[in-house]
Amino acid sequence: MEKFRKEFPVLKKGIYANTAVYGLLYDSLLDWRQEHDLDFIIYGSDMRDKALKVIADTRSTVGRFFNCKRENVALVSNFSTGLNVLLEGLNSNKKILLVENDYPSLNWCFEKREFDIEYLKMTIDIEDQIHKVLSEKKIDVLALSLVQWLDGFTIDLEFLKGLKKLHPDLIIIADGTQFCGSTTFDFDNSGIDALGASAYKWLLAGYGNGCMLFSDEIKEKFSLHNIGFNAANGELDKRDEIRFAKQFEPGHLSSLIFGSMKFSIEFFEKIGIDKITEQNRKLSEKAMVEFQKLGLLSDVVSGRKQHSTIFNIKANEATYQKLIDNDVFCAQRGDGVRLSFHFYNTEAEIDAIVKILKTGK
Missing domain, CATH: 3.90.1150.10 (Aspartate Aminotransferase, domain 1)
Known part of the structure; x- marks a missing residue:
């Protein structure tokens, strides 16, 4: 190293x-960012197609790195924005299970809306406590951070995978901001339905970029209302054909900002x-x-x-x-x-x- x-x-x-x-x-990211902006200075609107390719390639890179289908990857400015969009599409009659003192942007998003919320204290045997609650009460959504922001407490990923098998109808939403980039992660085999992460921490990509990853099953459980011309790839006749993940991208995305995330992921892959x-x-x-x-x-x-x-x-x-x-x-x-x-x-x-x-x- x-x-x-x-x-x-x-x-x-x-x-x-x-x-x-x-x-x-880091130095090589700075070099890439400077070259990117220099191209815009020199070529102006002729850079548009190249910029669009950077965004498309970023989505593919994120999907490859976390083993998530490309079409289930959404590029978002940060976790908080992505989660708010997602919860606007969730019926308020759902019963939610949260962890006390979890990251504010996670818990607040649920608390601001009219959900019925149950809380668990963070304990050594938190996984056992979750099992107990799910066996005694009808819980629709479990939402928690994979790594707690205050003290680094880590949820057992194998536990979440097993939990999904025991409770296939349970929606599992995870905040991966303090996790993604710190270790290997296989989203499609994790049991998690939706994971969001800002990339300015462990992915070393700077402010303004992040991602949301979705399972195939979650799309039928949310009714999203986000929309914009970019979500339809600028095609007027595609308004009613926008896929689930693209609804998180209603407006234009910065090739500099999201290209930085792509560059950092490739930097991680270079290291291994x-x-x-x-x-x-x-x-x-x-x-x-x-x-x-x-x-x-x-x-x-x-x-x-x-x-x-x-x-x-x-x-x-x-x-x-x-x-x-x-x-x-x-x-x-x-x-x-x-x-x-x-x-x-x-x-x-x-x-x-x-x-x-x-x-x-």
């Missing part, structure tokens, strides 16, 4: 443990998503062991077999300031400090953070 670390100038300034806030941009997955597994296991030794993790996180690379350590304002003063990029979240690692981080950097926490140096 060392040769790829050279792509990220911010890594020269300190230890970047803040991907959960913003994924790093298996290598990224393995590196992040090592970072997660290393951080878990070291932070547990210091007694800095909650019982809920410490009791899990699998965890992401996001950790919320018990830390006050003084500890946060100590990390900042020692050039550690991190964020205050809840009652602690959130540290988040990606493939461009090293185990040595985790050791350095531990030393700072112990000694302040």
